[in-house]
Amino acid sequence: MSTLRVPEPVPSVADDCEQLRKAFKGWGTNEKLIISILAHRNVAQRKLIMQTYAETYGEDLLKALDRELTNDFERLVVLWTLDPAERDVYLANEATKRWTSSNQVLMEIACTRSPQQLLLARQAYHARYKKSLEEDVAHHTTGDFRKLLVPLVSSYRYDGDEVIMTLAKAEAKILHEKISEKAYSHEDLIRILATRSKAQVNATLNHYKNEFGNDINKDLKTDPKDEFLAILRATVKCLTRPEKYFEKVLRLAINRRGTDEGALTRVVATRAEADMKFISEEYQRRNSIPLDRTIVKDTTGDYEKMLLALIGHAEA
Numbered sequence: 563m564s565t566l567r568v569p570e571p572v573p574s575v576a577d578d579c580e581q582l583r584k585a586f587k588g589w590g591t592n593e594k595l596i597i598s599i600l601a602h603r604n605v606a607q608r609k610l611i612m613q614t615y616a617e618t619y620g621e622d623l624l625k626a627l628d629r630e631l632t633n634d635f636e637r638l639v640v641l642w643t644l645d646p647a648e649r650d651v652y653l654a655n656e657a658t659k660r661w662t663s664s665n666q667v668l669m670e671i672a673c674t675r676s677p678q679q680l681l682l683a684r685q686a687y688h689a690r691y692k693k694s695l696e697e698d699v700a701h702h703t704t705g706d707f708r709k710l711l712v713p714l715v716s717s718y719r720y721d722g723d724e725v726i727m728t729l730a731k732a733e734a735k736i737l738h739e740k741i742s743e744k745a746y747s748h749e750d751l752i753r754i755l756a757t758r759s760k761a762q763v764n765a766t767l768n769h770y771k772n773e774f775g776n777d778i779n780k781d782l783k784t785d786p787k788d789e790f791l792a793i794l795r796a797t798v799k800c801l802t803r804p805e806k807y808f809e810k811v812l813r814l815a816i817n818r819r820g821t822d823e824g825a826l827t828r829v830v831a832t833r834a835e836a837d838m839k840f841i842s843e844e845y846q847r848r849n850s851i852p853l854d855r856t857i858v859k860d861t862t863g864d865y866e867k868m869l870l871a872l873i874g875h876a877e878a
Contacts, residue, residue: 601871672714673800713756
């Protein structure tokens with residue numbers, strides 16, 4: 563569900579392109595004009611703007627934005643303007659070249675997109691890099707992380723609501739056995755998390771809690787410093803309660819000494835048209851302060867204005 567308020571009536575695509583071209587001309591860039599257009603256009607409209615801009619001015623709009631803007635504001639505008647599959651490709655490829663929290667980014671893309679969205683991202687990755695996402699993830703990771711991440715990014719889950727309760731019961735038992743044995747990277751545990759539909763995983767984990775008394779993530783918290791256990795817990799959250807996962811990413815990004823703009827930018831750009839309303843509600847519930855107010859306290863300038871516009875702030 564989109565939280566974006568698209569103004570009515572929306573100017574024509576040609577008008578938008580002309581205004582963007584104007585924003586890049588003259589002394590200094592008109593950032594306010596760029597925000598007023600791009601932050602208030604949905605995915606189909608942005609795609610048309612990019613196509614029309616290239617046809618009209620013989621230049622890639624993303625390259626123009628890249629040239630005219632700087633720092634976190636530039637990254638946010640560019641990520642937002644990209645087609646969602648291309649955005650995932652960009653983030654995933656970047657993650658296979660870095661080590662800092664990159665495994666988390668790969669898991670996030672694999673587990674919070676629909677099966678169709680993940681398939682489109684894999685196809686776009688092929689087209690852009692002439693190799694598969696799975697190939698790069700396998701090359702980038704080692705050990706238990708590879709065992710988990712390659713099946714996650716390769717997955718094409720059933721997307722419906724049908725649930726087999728006998729299977730949920732049997733697989734809850736398998737999960738409990740493997741966790742009790744501390745066999746956290748056992749192929750059965752990974753198979754269940756990587757291949758079952760989100761509805762089936764939910765049913766299995768509900769049964770796990772009812773049968774064994776604990777939420778599975780509590781049982782996966784035996785060693786808070788273990789990075790593999792942390793990514794397993796995040797995988798469970800992304801599959802079952804993505805708004806809780808993203809709330810935590812935002813809370814950690816904003817409430818530390820010095821903001822993690824990378825995480826803040828990624829979450830807002832990728833979730834604004836998906837589930838930002840639920841993430842914002844979860845943020846307020848968890849932190850007793852609205853997300854937009856925290857962003858105002860923690861960011862400045864055009865970057866702040868673009869963030870507020872994307873999370874659906876009333877003044878944006």
